[in-house]
Amino acid sequence: MPFFCRCAGVLANVIHLPLSSAGKRLIPFGDLAGPPPAGEAVAEVGARPEPCPAGPGPTRMSVTDQAFVTLATDDVYCQGALVLGQSLRNHKTSRKLTVLITPEISSGMRSVLRSVFDEVIQVDVLDSADSVHLALMQRPELGVTFTKLRCWTLTQFSKCVFMDADTLVLCNVDELFDREEFSAAPDSGWPDCFNSGVFVFRPSLKTYNLLLQFAAEHGSFDGGDQGLLNSFFSNWATADIGKHLPFLYNLSSSAVYTYVPAFNHFGRDAKVVHFLGATKPWNYKYNLQTKRVMQDDTTSGSFHQLSFLALWWNIYSASILPLLEKLQKMEESESKECKHTFNGVEITLKKVSPCVANSQQMPELPEQANEINATVCSPEELTFEANEIADSVSELSIHLKPAKPTPEDERRKWEEGRMDYMGKDAFEHIKKKLDAFLH
Ligand SMILES: O=c1ccn([C@@H]2O[C@H](COP(=O)(O)OP(=O)(O)O[C@H]3O[C@H](CO)[C@@H](O)[C@H](O)[C@H]3O)[C@@H](O)[C@H]2O)c(=O)[nH]1
């Protein structure tokens, strides 16, 4: 059987569709915290009066002049946009789903986006090119987030909710459209500023032009859109509490880590999780069989963070991967890996031994969390299990495809004495080149 067929079989075997199993709301930490005390959800100041409904509610009348909007300027951020869009669909939003993309997005990815979003709209990149301020945040890549400002040009809609491609909704959040421009939640790093990962706005060319003018005159204090928008909507902190979204609508997964008691107390009502910071869900690897996120030297996370990450990957493997598969059959490869390759992105499905997988993941887990306890294998078991069930265990990861080295890179390598003696710089290859040159 060709390997891609076996991969498909593996997927069919191990992936469950937790989000479509109606009636169950996926709160990864719910079981740990026990049942909510009566009336707790109503006691929150400024939040919606009833708790997050359990699972998708009844289908609502669709509202065509309002939309959730996100942005992706490359195929990697598209993976995030797809999971966000799917999470909004899973929770039966009644609003349109729109994604802004830039010319760099591959045609394959565009067609996948079209199967999740109602509208895929191309815009040109706006870049702050403000390396000094971006360096302060240690995020030189965030200049392109100025492209977010393009969302004000979507004047076919009367009101929109912008959501970063690294956010995920945990329940229906259509009530956000009851808010006015400019509503946003506090930033966990500096709560007198809002975080620009989730905000309510009214598209308007007038506002758009004012924003561009403001950007040209004042720049952004952090080099990204968040600094600019905070300076532009500068009375957010003090003017109207109605424009302060509860933190539950933009729960930064890193804040969970800094105030654990608050998270334990309020976290069950979280509605939107935001994976802000340099490490995104797609930088982790995911074990399809155990449904757990794996860590290596470059990634880390608390138990709660890992639970949110697992939720992201659940949606990715259950709903997004099949769309990618439809588009492009996974290739057979000698290293027992299936790969989807898009413009600059490789999505890899790899067979691994379960014990190897388990040994890499989750640090210490709370005792109650037995449903996600790691399997501990002795060396004998390891050999046995690797032989017996390696076939049924798969690992999923998303990578940036390494860019081809330029001729300058190659020359520098030679100058620094770092030749690839065993590969393309092996004597036989050099001889071939010389022969070709001489003849
Ligand atoms: O190369 C990129 C970078 C960003 N984005 C989009 O812009 C958003 C913001 O970038 P992100 O990496 O999510 O930034 P954060 O780690 O969330 O950092 C913070 O700082 C950013 C810059 O000010 C703000 O845009 C964010 O909302 C704020 O949470 C993403 O979600 C994407 O929608 C891209 O499409 N391509």
Ligand SMILES: [Mn+2]
């Ligand atoms: Mn973000």
